[in-house]
Amino acid sequence: AQSVTQPDIHITVSEGASLELRCNYSYGATPYLFWYVQSPGQGLQLLLKYFSGDTLVQGIKGFEAEFKRSQSSFNLRKPSVHWSDAAEYFCAVGGPTDSWGKLQFGAGTQVVVTP
Amino acid sequence: GAGVSQSPSNKVTEKGKDVELRCDPISGHTALYWYRQSLGQGLEFLIYFQGNSAPDKSGLPSDRFSAERTGGSVSTLTIQRTQQEDSAVYLCASSAGLAPYEQYFGPGTRLTVT
Numbered sequence: 001a002q003s004v005t006q007p008d009i010h011i012t013v014s015e016g017a018s019l020e021l022r023c024n025y026s027y028g029a030t031p032y033l034f035w036y037v038q039s040p041g042q043g044l045q046l047l048l049k050y051f052s053g054d055t056l057v058q059g060i061k062g063f064e065a066e067f068k069r070s071q072s073s074f075n076l077r078k079p080s081v082h083w084s085d086a087a088e089y090f091c092a093v094g095g096p097t098d099s100w101g102k103l104q105f106g107a108g109t110q111v112v113v114t115p
Numbered sequence: 116g117a118g119v120s121q122s123p124s125n126k127v128t129e130k131g132k133d134v135e136l137r138c139d140p141i142s143g144h145t146a147l148y149w150y151r152q153s154l155g156q157g158l159e160f161l162i163y164f165q166g167n168s169a170p171d172k173s174g175l176p177s178d179r180f181s182a183e184r185t186g187g188s189v190s191t192l193t194i195q196r197t198q199q200e201d202s203a204v205y206l207c208a209s210s211a212g213l214a215p216y217e218q219y220f221g222p223g224t225r226l227t228v229t
Contacts, residue, residue, distance in 0.1 A: 009155075032216060043119070043220035044158075044206070090157060094216055099163055099171040101146050101215025107157035 002027045004093050004106035012112045013081050021076040021109050023091030031095045033074040034103065035065055039087040047089075050074065061085070086113040117141070119221035121207050127227045128197055136192045136224045140209030147190050148210075148218060149182055153203040161205075164190065166212065197228045 005024045013019050025031055035047040048059025055067040065076045074091060088110050092103040120139040128134050140147050149161040160174040164184045175181070179197075184190040194201055204225050208218035 006157075034216060043222050044208075044218075045220075046217055049216060092158075099165070101148070101165065101210060101218075102160060102163055102171060103148075103216065103218070104160060105150075105158035107155065 002031075002093060002095075002097070002104055004091050004104055006089075006091055006106035006109050008109045009107070010110045010112070012114060014114050015083050016080050019076075019078045019081045019085070019111065021089050021091075021111070023074045023076065023106060024072055025074065025091070025093045026072065027093055027095055027097070029096050031093045033065070033067060034092040034094070035059065035063070035074075035076050036090045036092060036105075037061075037087050038090065038108075039084075044090065047076070081111075081113055083113050083115075086111055119207055119209050119219050121205075121221040121224050123224060124222065125225045125227075127229060130199060130228055131196055133193065133195045134197055134226065136194075136205050136226070138190045138192070138207030138209075138221060140188065140190070140207070141219055142188075143211065144209035144219070145187065145212040146210045146215050146218075147184055148208040149190070149192050150206040150208065151203045152206055152223070158206065161192070165215070194226075197226075199228050202226055202228045 003026045033050040036044045038044045088108045091106040094103045145166045147164045150158040163171040179195045182192045204223040206223045208220045210218045
């Protein structure tokens with residue numbers, strides 16, 4: 001069965017420091033992978049997506065993620081965090097073994113940014 | 116036009132009562148999704164409507180949950196005989212037919228069952 005694991009429930013990072021959020025998946029075929037962000041008081045927003053091709057994908061707000069098939073991972077990174085990046089981040093997986101468009105989300109990682 | 120809207124934003128109900136939650140998707144979006152977000156649980160898929168196809172109901176947790184989508188637009192999620200474990204934020208999302216994974220989420224309805 002497909003699943004998404006975000007090992008870190010909570011991460012604290014200093015403003016200006018780099019950030020990496022981990023995501024591991026289990027999927028029976030080549031997955032489609034996504035990162036969504038939920039900022040306080042706002043709805044979820046798509047940050048970036050991977051379907052195929054280049055395994056390093058760029059998203060909005062300066063985020064990037066790398067698909068590593070051998071590690072079943074899709075980690076999210078940002079070189080320099082801004083205070084506005086404080087939010088909850090969700091990794092999600094979909095693909096050909098599911099209904100077109102159906103996503104399974106991880107439990108989320110809460111990011112706190114300190115001055 | 117406007118984004119996905121949901122109503123009510125908050126709902127408090129007594130155990131055993133029925134509730135209806137409403138979702139207005141983005142105009143022109145053919146796909147509509149319902150999720151449930153419980154504290155520390157992430158987003159749980161409930162049901163998915165795509166155009167005129169039969170909905171994917173595989174995520175509904177029990178037969179107390181049902182949803183319909185009228186005229187390919189507005190959707191209503193109904194929970195019958197609510198239980199305390201139904202307390203959560205219910206999120207609706209919509210997407211265009213050609214980009215189903217780019218889902219636009221509404222603000223959610225926070226349901227509290229007392």
